[in-house]
Amino acid sequence: MTLVTPYRSRGQRLARTGLIGFVALVFAFLVLPTLAIIPLSLNPSSFLVFPDDGVSLRWYRVLFASPDWMRALRNSLAVAVATTLIATPLGTLAAIGLARMRSRAKPVIAGLFAAPLVVPVVVVAIAFYFLFAPLGLVNGFAGLVIAHTVLATPFVVIVVHASLQGFDFGLLRAASSLGARPSTVLLRVLAPLIGPGIAAGAVFAFMTSFDETVVALFIAGPEQRTIPLQMFEGVREQISPAITAAATLLVIASSLLLGTAELLRRRAERLNRPPS
Structure with missing residues (x-):
């Protein structure tokens, strides 16, 4: 041995x-x-050159001084915030109902919630276009927010449902037996315990909306152009190093949001972990 x-x-x-x-x-x-986008964004040249000729913040200044880029940023933030405010409560309530369900149809219903993640996004975009066109929702913020909400809600459902694993629903029954109303049980008992999971789901919903491109190509109009659409149009019409500056900022923002979501997810797991 x-x-x-x-x-x-x-x-x-x-x-x-x-x-x-x-x-x-x-x-x-x-x-x-x-x-590799990061050093390209610091290139002082008017063309995309690698390795860089030097280090300069020229294209970041161009980015923040451009009315088109700033309008696209405002549009992206407005749509992403509206999507988050709608998708987060919808996804949370769906996740709670899914976690408490004891029906044999639970896997089927869970699959339906995840359908927007499985179907190719271009198919979803075409479906949204033909659905929204007769309703007058194309080329408007309302249609874009609705479409992004459909895409973002499954992420909230998945994250919140994961945070509910191991949760003791007996706490809710105990609160109800003491006279608490359903709304009070939801807001004063359940929400604080799974709050980090809800916040993580909200982060994913915000990221999903902020980074979405394909559906926006079909739904958004010229006045609703978002940051991804602005980047897409810039690459198609005229390649400018300002695109690399925008891409770098998106990479940094996405990394920070993903790190925040992971920290919130771990905190939710610790809160709902049964005592040993």
Whole structure:
């Protein structure tokens, strides 16, 4: 036994080192192309040149001085905030109902909630266009917010439903037995306990709306052009290094939001973890 153990532990160390190396290579393959945008955004040249001729914030100044880019930013923020305010309560209530459901149809209903994530987004965009066109919702903020809400709500359902795993619903019955109204039970008992999960779902809803491009191409009009649409139009018509500055800011914002969502998710798991 003493002769086998060192070889076995050495093999385990080699396997672990190989696995870590493989994961690092995959991570680099996925992340490095995105990080390459950052030095390009600091290029003082009027063309996309790599390696850079120097370091300059020229294109960040152009970005924030452009009326078109600032209008696109305002549109993106307005649509994303409206989408978040609608998708978060809808997704939260759906997740609570799904978590308490004991029907055999639960997997089917859960699949229906996740359908917008499975169907190709271009198919969803075409469906929205033909549905909204007769209703006059194309080329307007209302149609864009509704479409983004449909795309963002499944993320809220998934995140909040995950935070409800292990939650003791007996607390809700106890509060009801003490005379609390359903709204009070929801807002004073359930919401504080799964608050981090709800906040994480709201972050994902905001990111989904802010970064969405395909549906906006079909639904949004010239006055509703968002940041992704502005970037798309810039690449199609005239490639400007200002696009790399906008992309860098989006990468930084997305990384911060993803980190925040992960911290909130872990906090929700700790709150709902049963005591040992």
